[in-house]
Amino acid sequence: MRVVFMGTPRFAVPSLRKLAASYEVALVVTRSDAVRSRGKKLEPSPVKEAALELGLPVLEANRMTPEVLDELRAVDAQVFCVAAYGCILPDEVLTMAPLGCVNVHASLLPRWRGAAPIQRCILEGDAKTGVSIMRIGQGVDTGAYCAQGSCTVPGKTADELTDELAEIGGNLLVNVLPTLADGTAVWTEQDESQVTHAAKIAKSELRLDSAATAQDNVRRVLASSDAAPARCVLGGKPARVMHAVCAQDGVPHVEAGAFAIMQKCLYLGCSDGCFEVTSIKPDGKRAMDSSAWAAGQHENKGTWELLA
Incomplete structure (x- = not known):
């Protein structure tokens, strides 16, 4: 299976590594080098570093320009996989691959839709959280999901929880792709009455x-x-x-x-x-x-x- 992977931060790296071990990752799309620490030097994203280490082709893009869309089409991938990419994807991207576009989201949807699900679950004192493999839709994290995995929250730092959820998400993603290909994936629509929003932390x-x-x-x-x-x-x-x-x-x-x-x-x-x-x-x-x-x-x- 040919895959396009889109991601940027540390959370996305295990998903990329696990995909590369099981499938043909034809292209890795990530955000451009940026000042990511206290220094003033430009640094590559964690996903770019991992992709280069794995010998995978990398496309840096902060938005979906016509040129980027042309490169995505040329890859002729069967599915697009996204994990914390940080860029809004237009409908053309969401429907470009035959098996669609799936996202690795760090919460048990519909709880904690939005930018900071890991920090929010800690602040609210949630007993557990997890990862959802979901379709990307028009709204923020509103799509149906086909797989979820969970872990406990109490006593863990945001960094520790991020690393644990990243591993869970990578494993779920790899296991889900065959069900997309053979049509056995079961999609669950989110219960709107249970939605909570994970706004960016101030x-x-x-x-x-x-x-x-x-x-x-x-x-x-x-x-x-x-x-x-x-x-x-x-x-x-x-x-x-x-x-x-x-x-x-x-x-x-x-x-x-x-x-x-x-x-x-x-x-x-x-x-x-x-x-x-x-x-x-x-x-x-x-x-x-x-x-x-x-x-x-x-x-x-x-x-x-x-x-x-």
């Missing part, structure tokens, strides 16, 4: 707040990223909390808006208790274990607050 949503619950603050840390970090003002200085967990039973009470260092552990007080910070990055310094940060403090207690 930086302000992940700021830590002593007026929130300890659980909510921990979820903000787990959902955070370089693009939207979990930050606060700790002891009068801004910092990013890199990792945190809910405090164990038996930890002494810490007032909301206060921090306490106990047995080299750092606790931040919230509206209903406290949570433990296990890794922290003060502005202008490297990330460090909270015990290392605590060792540099003159007092074992102080205050923390919302970053303005």
